Amino acid sequence: MAKIIQKHLNLDNLLNKGVALLTAQGYHGTGLKEILDAVQIPKGSFYNYFASKEEFGAAVIEHYINPFIEQLDNHLQNPALDALSALNLYFAQLIAELEKADFKGGCLLGNLIGEIGDTSELCRIALQVAVNRYRDLVQAGLAKAQQEGTVRTDKTAQAMADLLVNAWQGALLRMKIEQSSAPLKQCCDELLGDFFKA
Numbered sequence: 388m389a390k391i392i393q394k395h396l397n398l399d400n401l402l403n404k405g406v407a408l409l410t411a412q413g414y415h416g417t418g419l420k421e422i423l424d425a426v427q428i429p430k431g432s433f434y435n436y437f438a439s440k441e442e443f444g445a446a447v448i449e450h451y452i453n454p455f456i457e458q459l460d461n462h463l464q465n466p467a468l469d470a471l472s473a474l475n476l477y478f479a480q481l482i483a484e485l486e487k488a489d490f491k492g493g494c495l496l497g498n499l500i501g502e503i504g505d506t507s508e509l510c511r512i513a514l515q516v517a518v519n520r521y522r523d524l525v526q527a528g529l530a531k532a533q534q535e536g537t538v539r540t541d542k543t544a545q546a547m548a549d550l551l552v553n554a555w556q557g558a559l560l561r562m563k564i565e566q567s568s569a570p571l572k573q574c575c576d577e578l579l580g581d582f583f584k585a
Contacts, residue, residue, distance in 0.1 A: 398436055400426040405447035410492040414444055414503050414510075444503070445513035451495045452517040456524055463528045470531035471538060471579065478555075478575045482568050485559075490566050493559045496521075500556075522552045529583065538583050551578050 404425045408417045419440050423430055437443040458480075462473040485493075492498075496517055503510050526548035532538035538547070554574045561570035 397426065397428055397432070401428065401433075401436060401443070402447055402450040405443060406451045406495060409444070409447055410495045410498065414499060414507075419443075441507055441509050444499070444507065444510045448496065448499065448510065448513040448517050452521060456520060459521075459524050459528070463524070463531065469535050469537060470528045471535070471584075474525070474528050474532070475575065475579055478571075478579065482571045482575070485562065485571065486568050490562050490568070493563050494556065497556045497559050501560075518552065522548050525551055532583075533585075537585055539585050542583075547578075547583055551583075554578060 401422065404422055405417075408422060408425070419430070419433065422443075423433055433443075437446065459474075459477050462468060462477045463470060465473060468476065496514060499510065500514055500518075504514055505511065522545075526544045529538055529547050529551075530544035533540050533544060538544075551574075555571070558570040558574040562568060
């Protein structure tokens with residue numbers, strides 16, 4: 388039992404450190420040895436968890452998106468909030484966190500899409516799955532807002548969710564070069580605060 392718990396802790400540590408290092412340094416800028424040294428796992432043990440760095444990268448992508456999905460879902464499930472307010476609150480919290488981090492890192496998904504999205508098939512699929520899971524939850528929130536009468540119904544929730552996710556990813560890239568949350572706020576204000584409203 389203790390061995391199983393330790394193995395799970397090691398895996399969690401590997402994935403958490405992978406998120407931190409890949410966000411800060413990119414996929415190609417992060418060596419396997421650096422990851423293993425950071426979590427104090429010998430190289431041979433790494434292969435008990437992953438067959439390759441590429442497989443590790445795909446697992447990190449899945450691990451990275453889960454807390455964002457959980458956070459958004461918690462807002463959407465909050466009975467004190469209507470769906471549009473929940474979406475606005477969620478994105479406002481993300482913006483506050485990025486401001487606190489001095490706009491460093493951005494979004495690991497966006498970073499990796501640009502770096503390896505067309506060179507690693509395994510990671511491309513993992514990125515696509517992660518983006519689609521995220522988009523689907525945004526879509527569910529917008530569909531709920533349509534039912535509540537706060538979001539327009541002449542466009543589909545899926546089309547609006549795609550637009551929001553695409554614009555948000557672009558705004559995250561602009562944030563990095565502008566060193567400002569203005570692109571993120573504009574994205575939310577223009578879409579959630581205006582274009583999507585009923």
